[in-house]
Amino acid sequence: LGGMRDEAEIKGHRRTYIGAMPGKFIQALKEVQVENPVIMLDEIDKLGSSFQGDPASALLECLDPEQNNAFLDHYLDLRVDLSKVLFLCTANQLDTIPQALLDRMDTIRLSGYISEEKVAIAKHHLLPKLLRRAGLKKKTLDVTDGALRQIVEGYAREAGVRNLEKQLHKILRKGIVKLLEAPDTTLRIGIKDLPTYLGQPLFRQEKALKGVGVVTGLAWTAMGGATLGVEAARIHSQTRGFKLTGQLGDVMKESASIAHSFISSHLKRYKGDPAFFDRSYIHLHVPEGATPKDGPSAGVTMATALLSLARREAVHRPMAMTGELTLTGQVLPVGGIREKVIAARRQKITTLILPQANQRDYEELPDYLQEGMEVHFARDYNDVFQICFEEKPARDSRIH
Structure with a gap:
């Protein structure tokens, strides 16, 4: 149509x-x-x-x-x-x-393929189809499983497999030229050979940030899930202020304001200096600056980054989190749980904090995605605090 x-x-x-x-x-x-x-x-x-x-x-x-x-x-x-x-x-x-x-249709949302599924599709369908089209046999030109995975993660990070097929086609075209120059040879293309055929990877490995005021969040993009680092820093102590950078959309700016207001008004509960934000100019940045970002799912992450800064204490272990935060500290459900879990696995992050209301979404994931993952479900920010800093809030910390 x-x-x-x-x-x-x-x-x-x-x-x-x-x-x-x-x-x-x-x-x-x-x-x-x-x-x-x-x-x-x-x-x-x-x-x-x-x-x-x-x-x-x-x-x-x-x-x-x-x-x-x-x-x-x-x-x-x-x-x-x-x-x-x-x-x-x-x-x-x-x-x-x-x-x-x-309104006259039932909407069925289909998630993108994970890396393992893309490798299987490339190995059993795309590559054999391209070899037949080019008149080649597998023993003449072969691509290793490791090379296929590197193509998926470094050159064709998308929801479908269209770009993956393009990259394989590019390898075959250049491989055929080499075979014409030396007809009696066979080509076995591994990870080290990919820059020769495809150039340098388009997507680099995301680095998990850590330190005081730094927390890793989880985001959903059109290309699938991604980890999202949130950085908070105290610029000076002469006046109170709050600055946001990182090409944030309106909804994400509101989430940051809610996180700042909630943590500022509950610092005593979470064993920080209650006057910290009164005399601090805070800068919150969400890398990468050239990538537009929006949505409410980073609320919990931004609140934890601000609390880590106020307590002068880093999150105790590598973890990633997602969830919308309200002014009363409730953690609301978000979308894209499958993609976000995949992004965490890609970064080798095995500890996650998800909203309690998303527990059903997580339990519906295949077993191989849940394997080796330690997932905590948070109903309110008290739960997030206990997981991140491994201590309980003050006694008057019940959130309504």
Whole structure:
């Protein structure tokens, strides 16, 4: 459906026009000759509209189970029953789909592939397909499992496998040139050979930051999960102030303000100097500065970074955390748990703090993602404090 802008593609042309044809759905029914086919509507988020009509509005009648039992095609000028058809729609984003159309569909979100799945897809499907297309045998040109993993993590970090296929194709093209120069040789491409074929990796290994005022968070991006370092520093003690940098969006700025307000008003509870923020100009930075960031899920991370700075004490062990923080200290659920767990595993971080409300999301993950992970579920910030600093808050620390 990408680029479709004429509603006649859906509902058909009237027979008075030269070259008139039935709509796509009637053509599909004629082709399969059954009344209950599966019809896939690809790229439904890229529908257009013009003076010729709005296809998205035409789809309302087709996808509404209350109306599609009497769908009217303009070419046939007859009522056709589409109620037995199973429509599957695909989209990359929901923002551009009209709300009225979205209400008539059940939304199923599909997570991106993890590294192990991408390596398996490349090994069993992509590479054999490219070798057949190039007329090569596996024994002539082979890519090791270690090289495939390095391609996935260093050159093609994405939700799908399109860029992974491009990188493998690039290796084959350069490999074929070498085989033409020396036909009797065989190529076995390992990790050390990849810079020769693909150049230097596009993605570097994320370094886990540590120290006083430094905490590792978990984020979700279009390319999957990522670790997110949060740094807090005291600039001077002449006046009270709070500064944010790191290309933060409006929601993330609000989360930082909430974290600052909550920690400032509860320092005594968490065994810090109650007057610390009254005489401190604080700078909170979220690297990398050139990458835009937004969302509420870093609230717990920013609060912990501020508390670590106020207590002059680093988090006691390597860990990563995610969760939205409220002004009363409640830890609210966030999305992207699967991707965030994968990001932590990639960084070899085995201790995580997740919101209590996300426990079900974590338990639904495959066993191989949960293996070796120590996950703590926090209902409020008291739980986060006990895990990070391994001591209990002051006695009057009950959060309402």
